Amino acid sequence: MTIDSVRGAPGDPGPAEPELVQLLTPEGQRVEHPDYPLELGADEVRALYRDLVTVRRIDLEAVALTRQGELGIWASLLGQEAAQIGSGRALGEHDMVFPTYREHGVAWCRDVDPLNLLGLFRGVNHGGWDPAKYGFHLYTIVIGSQTLHATGYAMGIQRDGVLGTPSAGATIAYFGDGATSQGDVNESFVFASVFNAPIVFFCQNNQWAISEPLEKQTRIPLYRRAQGYGFPGVRVDGNDVFACLAVTRKALEAARTGQGPTFIEAYTYRMGAHTTTDDPTRYRLKAEEEAWKLKDPIERVKAYLVRGDLADSAFFEEVEADAKAMARELRAACLALPDPEPLSIFENVYAEPHPLMTEEQEQFAAYLASFEEASR
Amino acid sequence: MVTAVKQFKLPDVGEGLTEAEIVKWHVQPGDTVEVNQTIVEIETAKAIVELPCPFEGVVAELLVEEGRTVDVGVPIISVDTGEGEPAESQPAQPAALKQDMIPTIDEPGMTAPEPKRQPVLVGYGVKEGATKRRPRKGANGAEAPAPAPAAPVSAPAPAPSAPAPTAPRNALPLAKPPVRKMAKDLGVDLATITGTGPQGSITRDDILAARSGPAQAPRVAPQAAPAGREERILVKGVRKATAAAMTGSAFSAPHVTEFLQVDVTRTMETVKRLRELPEFADVKVSPLLLVARALLTAVARHPMANAAWADLPDGSAEIVVKRYVNLGIAAATERGLLVPKIKDAQDLSLPGLARALTELAEKARAGRASPADLSDGTITITNVGVFGVDTGTPIITPGEAAILAFGQIRDMPWVHEGELAIRKVTTLALSFDHRIIDGELGSKVLKDVGAMLEDPIRMLAWG
Numbered sequence: 136m137t138i139d140s141v142r143g144a145p146g147d148p149g150p151a152e153p154e155l156v157q158l159l160t161p162e163g164q165r166v167e168h169p170d171y172p173l174e175l176g177a178d179e180v181r182a183l184y185r186d187l188v189t190v191r192r193i194d195l196e197a198v199a200l201t202r203q204g205e206l207g208i209w210a211s212l213l214g215q216e217a218a219q220i221g222s223g224r225a226l227g228e229h230d231m232v233f234p235t236y237r238e239h240g241v242a243w244c245r246d247v248d249p250l251n252l253l254g255l256f257r258g259v260n261h262g263g264w265d266p267a268k269y270g271f272h273l274y275t276i277v278i279g280s281q282t283l284h285a286t287g288y289a290m291g292i293q294r295d296g297v298l299g300t301p302s303a304g305a306t307i308a309y310f311g312d313g314a315t316s317q318g319d320v321n322e323s324f325v326f327a328s329v330f331n332a333p334i335v336f337f338c339q340n341n342q343w344a345i346s347e348p349l350e351k352q353t354r355i356p357l358y359r360r361a362q363g364y365g366f367p368g369v370r371v372d373g374n375d376v377f378a379c380l381a382v383t384r385k386a387l388e389a390a391r392t393g394q395g396p397t398f399i400e401a402y403t404y405r406m407g408a409h410t411t412t413d414d415p416t417r418y419r420l421k422a423e424e425e426a427w428k429l430k431d432p433i434e435r436v437k438a439y440l441v442r443g444d445l446a447d448s449a450f451f452e453e454v455e456a457d458a459k460a461m462a463r464e465l466r467a468a469c470l471a472l473p474d475p476e477p478l479s480i481f482e483n484v485y486a487e488p489h490p491l492m493t494e495e496q497e498q499f500a501a502y503l504a505s506f507e508e509a510s511r
Numbered sequence: 512m513v514t515a516v517k518q519f520k521l522p523d524v525g526e527g528l529t530e531a532e533i534v535k536w537h538v539q540p541g542d543t544v545e546v547n548q549t550i551v552e553i554e555t556a557k558a559i560v561e562l563p564c565p566f567e568g569v570v571a572e573l574l575v576e577e578g579r580t581v582d583v584g585v586p587i588i589s590v591d592t593g594e595g596e597p598a599e600s601q602p603a604q605p606a607a608l609k610q611d612m613i614p615t616i617d618e619p620g621m622t623a624p625e626p627k628r629q630p631v632l633v634g635y636g637v638k639e640g641a642t643k644r645r646p647r648k649g650a651n652g653a654e655a656p657a658p659a660p661a662a663p664v665s666a667p668a669p670a671p672s673a674p675a676p677t678a679p680r681n682a683l684p685l686a687k688p689p690v691r692k693m694a695k696d697l698g699v700d701l702a703t704i705t706g707t708g709p710q711g712s713i714t715r716d717d718i719l720a721a722r723s724g725p726a727q728a729p730r731v732a733p734q735a736a737p738a739g740r741e742e743r744i745l746v747k748g749v750r751k752a753t754a755a756a757m758t759g760s761a762f763s764a765p766h767v768t769e770f771l772q773v774d775v776t777r778t779m780e781t782v783k784r785l786r787e788l789p790e791f792a793d794v795k796v797s798p799l800l801l802v803a804r805a806l807l808t809a810v811a812r813h814p815m816a817n818a819a820w821a822d823l824p825d826g827s828a829e830i831v832v833k834r835y836v837n838l839g840i841a842a843a844t845e846r847g848l849l850v851p852k853i854k855d856a857q858d859l860s861l862p863g864l865a866r867a868l869t870e871l872a873e874k875a876r877a878g879r880a881s882p883a884d885l886s887d888g889t890i891t892i893t894n895v896g897v898f899g900v901d902t903g904t905p906i907i908t909p910g911e912a913a914i915l916a917f918g919q920i921r922d923m924p925w926v927h928e929g930e931l932a933i934r935k936v937t938t939l940a941l942s943f944d945h946r947i948i949d950g951e952l953g954s955k956v957l958k959d960v961g962a963m964l965e966d967p968i969r970m971l972a973w974g
Contacts, residue, residue, distance in 0.1 A: 199547040199563040204522020411524065414558030417881045466546070506645045 155370040155402050158377040161430045163438025171381040177445040183376050184440060185454050186220045187433045190240040192458035193249045196465055197239075197256070201411040205469060206256040210237040214374070214406030217432030218339045220244060221379025222307065222401070225387055226270070229304025231292075233285035236274045237339075238309050245271040253469045260475065270304075279317035282308040282336065286323040289332035289390070298333055298393040305333040305390035307383070313344025315360065316352050324364040324398075333390035335383065336361075336398045339373060341405035346418040361398035373403030374432040404430070477503055515594045516571050518586035521553070524560050531555045532580045533587065534878075542570045544590060551587065559878070568592035685712035694718050749847035760909045764820065764944040768904040769953055773961040774925055776935040781967045785861075794865040798937075799894050801970075802917050803838060803864060805963035806892060807857055808973050809956050810836055816956045817889050818912045818947050830947055839891035839908055840868065842875045843898075849875045850908055852888045892917060902938040912947045915960065916940040937964075 156168050175183075194212050201209040212219060219240025226232065226244065234241055239252055247264050254260040255274060262273040275281040285308035297303045314320050315338060327334050340357055342349050353360070361368025371382040379401055386397035404427040408415050440446040481496045521531060531553040538550045547563040550570075554560075571589040575581050684701040686694070690713055694701050697718060704721045706713035746754060778801050785796045810817045819831045838856040842849050851871040853859070859867060874880045891908045896919035905914045918938040925934035941957040948956075963969045 196547075202522065202524055202560065202562050203565040204520070204524070205565075412558075414560075416879055417558070418883075463546075505647050507648050 155372045156378050156382055157372040157375050158381060159375045159435055159439060161374070161435050163435045163442055165377075165439065168378075168381075171378065171385065173377055173381040175377065177443075180436065180440060181446055181450065183220060183224065183380075184433070184436045184446070185457075186224070186240070186243065187216045187376060187436060188454050189458045189461065190220065190243050191216055191433065192462050193243070193465065194239055196462040197249075197253060198407070198411060200253070200466065200469060201256070206253060206411075207258055208410050208412060209256055210235075210410045211405075211407035212237055212239050214404050214427065214432070215339055215341055215401075216240055217376035217436075218337075218373040218379050218401035218403050221376040222337050222383040222399075225380050225383035226307065227304065227387065227391075228270070229297075229302055229391075230270055230387060231266075231285075231288055231304060231306045232271045233281040233288070233306060233308045234272060234274055235278075235281065235309050235311065235314075236276050237311075238274070241309065242271060245269045247271055249465055250468050250472070253465065254472055257469065257472060259472050279310055279314035279319040282310055282314070282320045282323035283326075284308075285334055286327045286332055289327065289334040289396075290330055292333055293330070298391060303333070303391040305335060305387045307335040307337050307387065309337050309339065311344060312338065312340040312342065312349055312352055312357060313347060314338075315357055316344075324361070324366075324396075327396040328364045328366050331393070331395040333393070334396045335386045335390055336396060337383065337401065338399065339401045339403055341373075341403050343405055343409065343415070343419065345409040345413060346415075348419075356400070358398060358400035364398075366396045366398065368398040368400065370400045370402055373401030374427075374430045374435070376432060376436060403432075516589050516591050517566050517568075518574070518589045519550075519562075519565055520584050520586050521581055522562070523583045524553070524555060524562070528555045528583065530580055530582050531560075533575045533577050534559060535577060536573055537561075538564075538570050538573075538588075540570050540572055544568060544570055564588075564590065566590045566592050568594075685710060686714075687712070690715055690718065697722050749844075749849065753848050756909050757906050760907050763909075764907055765946060766904070766907065766942050767945045767948075767950065767953060768940055768942040769950075769957050770902060771939045771941075771957050771961045773937055773939060773964050774927065774934045775920055775937050775964045776927075778964045778967055779920070779935050790862045791865060794862060795869045796865055797868075798920060799840075799892070799917065800861070800865050800868060801964065801967060802894075802915070802960070803840075803853075803856070803868065803892060804861060804970055804974075805960045805967075806890065806915055807836055807838065807864075808963060808970050809959040810890060811857065812959060812973060813952060813956050815952055816913050816943065816948060819889070819910050820912070820944060820946050833889045835889065837887050837889045839888035839911070840871060841891060841893035842872055844876050844878070846878060849880060849885060850888065850891060851875045851880045851884045852886070854887070890914070896920060896937065902940040904940060905942045907942055907944055911944075913941060913943040913953070913956065915957075916942075939964075 156171055157166060158168060158171065158173055159165055190212065194209075197206060197209045198211055200206045215237070219238060220243075223232075223241040223244025232238070232241055232245060239249070242252060243249065247269050251260065251263045252274075255262050264271070264273075266272045272281065272284065275284075285306040289306040292298065292304055292306070308323070310320060324336070326332065327336070338357060340349065344352060349357075356370060358368035358370040369382055369386075371378045373379060382399055386399055389395070389397060404424075406424060406427065437451065440450075478496065478500060481492060481499075484492060523529070524531070532555075534552040534554050536551050538544055538548075544550060544564045544567065546565065546567050549561045550564045551562050552559055553562060568590045571591045573588055575585070575587045581587065684704065685706060685708075686701055691701065693715060694704075694713075699718050699721050701713055704713050704717050705711075706717055708714040708717070775798065778798055781801060782796055782798055785791050785800075814832050814834070815830075817833050817836055819833070821829045821831050823829060835855050836857045837852040837854050839850040839852045842851060851874065853864070853867045853871060856864060856867070871880070871884065874884065888908055888911055890911055891905075891914040893903075893905050893914060893916050895903050895905075895916050899919055902918040903916050905916045907914050916939065918940070920935050920937045922933050923936035924931055925936055926932075927934055939957060939961060941953060941960075943953045943956075959973070963973070
């Protein structure tokens with residue numbers, strides 16, 4: 136592989152701002168990278184634009200619903216749309232995603248109904264989608280543990296003996312810059328490396344682990360950590376949907392053909408709060424947000440479309456209107472979500488009947504029956 | 512047209528928060544609002560948050576005024592949505608339903624003096640009584656696994672000499688060991704007391720109440736003055752913090768204040784000249800900038816003025832001389848007095864200092880100063896001149912050794928180069944902690960600042 140894994144040996148401070156793979160500048164200028172050729176038709180670019188706008192709108196609606204007391208909490212993806220859509224659209228049918236709780240854009244690419252995500256944060260389901268059907272594991276709230284799950288799953292694919300065949304899949308584990316300090320994540324790097332597992336580690340470095348800045352996580356660029364574990368690492372402009380698509384495609388293809396793991400550091404910025412219970416104005420400067428606003432992942436695609444005469448104003452208005460209509464429907468559907476039946480908590484705990492659980496279920500049913508009005 | 516007025520109840524926006532202050536309304540009655548339009552800013556224990564409107568329609572009424580703190584679940588605004596539905600409010604908080612499912616022990620005879628909070632994972636707990644419990648079928652019915660009620664705590668305790676054989680199991684007064692010891696020490700018989708704690712247990716307060724006798728005078732409510740003659744303002748927030756800091760400082764650090772009148776005509780000329788330089792094109796240059804720089808220079812010459820008194824646990828004390836200057840600038844804001852700090856001000860260039868002064872003041876006024884901005888100061892300037900007065904006797908910020916007050920600048924008759932002239936004159940006042948700084952050092956610092964403002968070139972010579 137030609138992925139840049141050896142920019143600077145350990146101890147070499149290297150360039151202050153390491154070069155990142157970029158195919159679309161913040162101004163919407165298409166640039167080429169020798170290792171990542173990318174051919175996209177106008178339809179494909181428009182589809183990416185539509186994805187970006189839609190997931191931002193879904194995210195906005197969820198934040199508003201949280202502020203109105205309808206969701207318990209929400210982790211906004213604002214600013215990270217390109218990293219998620221770019222990598223999400225690189226996935227193939229046989230690939231398996233292991234997300235954190237912020238991967239709303241990747242969920243969108245895997246056709247998981249956003250209403251399911253809202254239900255999770257409204258406290259009326261536990262995710263509610265079949266991970267096998269969508270190739271998208273349930274949201275993982277614990278920081279970093281999904282990297283181990285993903286590595287184990289990848290080793291399973293390897294043992295199926297399908298690598299290199301058309302039915303080969305890879306896993307992709309999503310995590311943030313803060314998670315790179317977790318033991319789980321480092322253990323998964325070791326396993327993935329020594330077993331040459333078909334996995335892509337996709338780190339969205341959004342610069343802040345809640346209130347901890349990146350410099351408290353690492354003294355070298357994160358992508359260079361991969362070298363120490365023995366697999367390639369690459370830093371990509373996480374606000375460039377083209378670059379994220381190209382880099383993730385290449386890494387997934389390498390995994391599926393038995394060439395082992397890749398670490399992708401998508402260099403981006405969390406424009407909002409860590410979650411709706413966080414207040415970033417208490418620990419970071421407005422100037423930093425303003426600087427990143429100029430690197431907006433959606434504006435640059437829009438500029439590219441306009442500049443290349445690939446879309447007219449009617450298209451942009453239509454996308455905007457569609458996203459708005461979708462948000463309205465999503466809001467109504469969210470408010471109409473029924474509360475789960477209390478006894479449903481016993482479903483899906485074990486694959487087969489379990490005597491102790493049956494006993495507990497009966498006790499709980501008797502307790503519920505002791506109220507005068509069982510209905511709300 | 513049929514109207515329907517919907518109420519928006521204050522939501523819990525932060526995982527278990529129970530209340531919030533209404534900081535600012537962004538809409539007024541009569542305004543048209545859209546779904547998700549920002550209508551109000553609230554401040555919780557965690558953050559200032561903007562709330563988006565859940566309805567579309569016309570604002571009917573603001574139900575809570577700015578500055579008031581209300582509990583989660585209280586309606587704060589009503590919106591006429593014109594949907595022709597009967598008036599209704601938003602569905603109850605999901606938390607209310609969850610509370611229903613928590614089995615609780617019935618506690619007859621237990622009186623809660625005030626709402627208590629149930630512990631939750633984060634935040635400040637849920638207020639007792641905030642949720643309603645559905646009635647249970649035939650209380651303590653045999654078929655229901657209902658918990659047994661605790662023994663009535665008000666049951667008369669048996670005399671120690673003749674314990675009644677039929678006494679309930681829990682007839683011994685409930686009290687924790689330290690409370691028992693306290694009762695013993697004070698000579699109070701626990702059996703004579705009715706407990707008000709959990710499960711009817713006896714608390715320290717119960718013992719103190721019993722000791723002072725049953726005829727304890729009820730708390731007299733403050734007599735209300737005739738309407739309109741007095742206003743009572745609850746001391747809270749910044750006012751409360753200021754009061755605590757000032758009282759603490761005034762009564763722990765022996766203050767000395769010295770005054771100096773200074774001819775600042777040349778400082779004013781320097782300010783004017785600086786404003787013309789490209790380096791200062793986009794920042795505010797005021798006399799305060801030069802006062803700040805002069806104080807930084809004076810502190811570099813006399814480090815002891817940039818120090819703190821520290822009492823140690825063993826009774827001894829230390830003077831902590833700071834090798835960095837976190838310069839506090841007192842700012843009058845809508846919320847009250849705030850003193851944001853310019854961190855490591857000694858390292859800033861003059862344009863850098865100007866920028867920091869401007870940004871900090873703006874942040875404080877906008878209410879965006881973070882706790883970090885407001886803490887860890889080493890010395891302070893208070894610019895009382897902006898209020899149009901000559902000087903004052905400032906109180907030292909706790910944890911610092913000195914504070915400089917900078918009065919108004921005005922035209923005064925002044926002897927300049929042997930002749931009477933009209934000059935720009937100001938008054939400086941330096942208060943210092945006499946435990947750390949003696950009159951000699953305090954005078955030197957004040958004189959240095961004065962000399963630099965009289966002739967700003969000295970800042971170059973001493974800087």
